[in-house]
Amino acid sequence: MRQSTYRRIQISGVFIILSMSSLMIYWNSYQLTRQTTEISIKICPKNPPFLVGPFVFHHFNGTLEDLNNKYQKYKPELGGKFKPLECKPREKVAIIIPYRERQRHLMDFLSHMPPMLLRQQVEFTIFVIEQDPLGQFNRALMTNVGYLEALKQDNYSCFIFHDVDMYPINDNNIYKCSTSPRHLAAAVEKWKFGLPYPDYYGGVVAYPKTVMEKTNGFSNLYFGWGGEDDDLGFRLAVVGLKCVRPAAVYGRYATPVHGKDKGCPLNPDRFTLVKNAKSRIWYDGLNSVVYTVSKIEKKKIYTHMHITVDRQKQEESPGGSVSKTAGVSVTRQQVRFATLLFSQGYF
Numbered sequence: 001m002r003q004s005t006y007r008r009i010q011i012s013g014v015f016i017i018l019s020m021s022s023l024m025i026y027w028n029s030y031q032l033t034r035q036t037t038e039i040s041i042k043i044c045p046k047n048p049p050f051l052v053g054p055f056v057f058h059h060f061n062g063t064l065e066d067l068n069n070k071y072q073k074y075k076p077e078l079g080g081k082f083k084p085l086e087c088k089p090r091e092k093v094a095i096i097i098p099y100r101e102r103q104r105h106l107m108d109f110l111s112h113m114p115p116m117l118l119r120q121q122v123e124f125t126i127f128v129i130e131q132d133p134l135g136q137f138n139r140a141l142m143t144n145v146g147y148l149e150a151l152k153q154d155n156y157s158c159f160i161f162h163d164v165d166m167y168p169i170n171d172n173n174i175y176k177c178s179t180s181p182r183h184l185a186a187a188v189e190k191w192k193f194g195l196p197y198p199d200y201y202g203g204v205v206a207y208p209k210t211v212m213e214k215t216n217g218f219s220n221l222y223f224g225w226g227g228e229d230d231d232l233g234f235r236l237a238v239v240g241l242k243c244v245r246p247a248a249v250y251g252r253y254a255t256p257v258h259g260k261d262k263g264c265p266l267n268p269d270r271f272t273l274v275k276n277a278k279s280r281i282w283y284d285g286l287n288s289v290v291y292t293v294s295k296i297e298k299k300k301i302y303t304h305m306h307i308t309v310d311r312q313k314q315e316e317s318p319g320g321s322v323s324k325t326a327g328v329s330v331t332r333q334q335v336r337f338a339t340l341l342f343s344q345g346y347f
C-alpha cells in the first residue's frame with residue numbers, strides 16, 4: 001500500500017517535471033520567434049521601391065462597404081490606421097481633411113489614396129473633420145481641430161492638410177514630412193497643371209509637428225471662402241520658414257469639377273485678415289481655437305469627427321480682435337486672381 005503511494009508520488013513528480021520542461025521549451029521558442037520576427041521587419045527604405053506614375057484618376061462608384069472589403073487585406077486598425085506590411089515605417093502621418101457635404105468626393109478620396117500611400121510605405125490615418133451644418137465653413141479652423149484631435153489619438157509627427165477634391169496622380173509625390181513645410185500641390189489640373197500665383201499654398205500642405213508648433217497652427221478667423229491659405233504663407237514668413245514644393249512633374253493633382261459649395265460664400269473680411277496675418281500669429285491659432293467635438297466615428301478605414309463651431313465665441317477670443325491699422329499688403333496677383341474667379345461666377 002505504502003509502496004504504491006510512493007510510486008504514485010514518483011510518477012506525478014516525473015509528470016510535473018516533464019510538463020514544466022515542455023512549458024520552458026515552448027516559452028523559449030516563442031521568445032525566439034518573436035525576436036526573429038521583430039528583427040526581420042526592417043525599417044522602410046528612404047526611397048520606396050514600388051512607386052508608379054503618372055497614372056489617371058478614376059471616379060469610384062461603389063460604397064464604403066466595398067472599400068472596407070477591398071482594404072481588409074491591409075489589416076487597418078479601427079479608425080483606419082494603415083501600416084505597410086513589409087517594413088517598419090519611419091513616421092506616423094495624419095491626413096487631415098476639412099470637410100462638409102462632399103460625400104462623392106470623400107468616396108473618391110478614400111478609394112484613391114490608401115493604395116498610393118501604401119506603395120509609398122507610409123503609416124497613415126485619414127481624419128475627416130466635418131464642421132456641423134450651421135454657419136459658414138471655416139477650413140483653417142477645421143485643420144487646427146484636426147491637428148489637435150489627431151494628437152489625442154496617437155503621437156503623429158507629420159500632418160498633411162488636404163482638400164477632399166484633390167487627387168495626386170504620381171506616386172513620386174511622397175506623403176511624408178521634411179523639416180521644412182511642403183506644398184504638395186505643385187501642378188493643379190484646374191490651373192492647367194500650374195499654380196494661380198507663385199505664393200499659392202492652397203490644396204495640400206505637409207507640416208511636421210514642429211512647424212505647427214512654431215506657427216501656432218493656422219488662423220481661426222476665416223469664415224467663408226478665401227484667404228486662409230494666403231495667411232499661412234505670412235505665418236511661415238514670420239517664423240523664417242518657406243514652403244518647398246515637389247517638382248511639377250511629380251506634384252500633379254487631378255481636380256474634377258464640382259458645383260458651388262453651400263455655406264461657403266466669399267468672405268468679405270479676407271482682405272483685412274490677410275493684411276493683418278503677421279500681427280495675429282501669436283494669439284490667433286492653436287492657442288485660441290474654440291470648438292466642441294460632437295461625435296467621433298472610428299470607421300474601418302478612416303476616422304470621422306463632427307465639430308461644432310461658435311463663430312461669435314471664436315471672434316470674441318483674444319485672436320478675434322483684428323487690428324485694422326497695422327498690416328502687410330496683399331499681393332496684386334492675389335487680388336487680381338480672386339476678382340477674376342468671382343467675375344467668372346466661380347463662387
Ligand code: BGN
Binds near residue numbers: 202229271330
Ligand atoms: C486667391 C484666394 C485664395 C485661393 C486662391 C485660389 C483670397 C485672399 C485675397 C487677399 N485668396 O485669390 O484663398 O486659394 O485664390 O482659388 O481671396
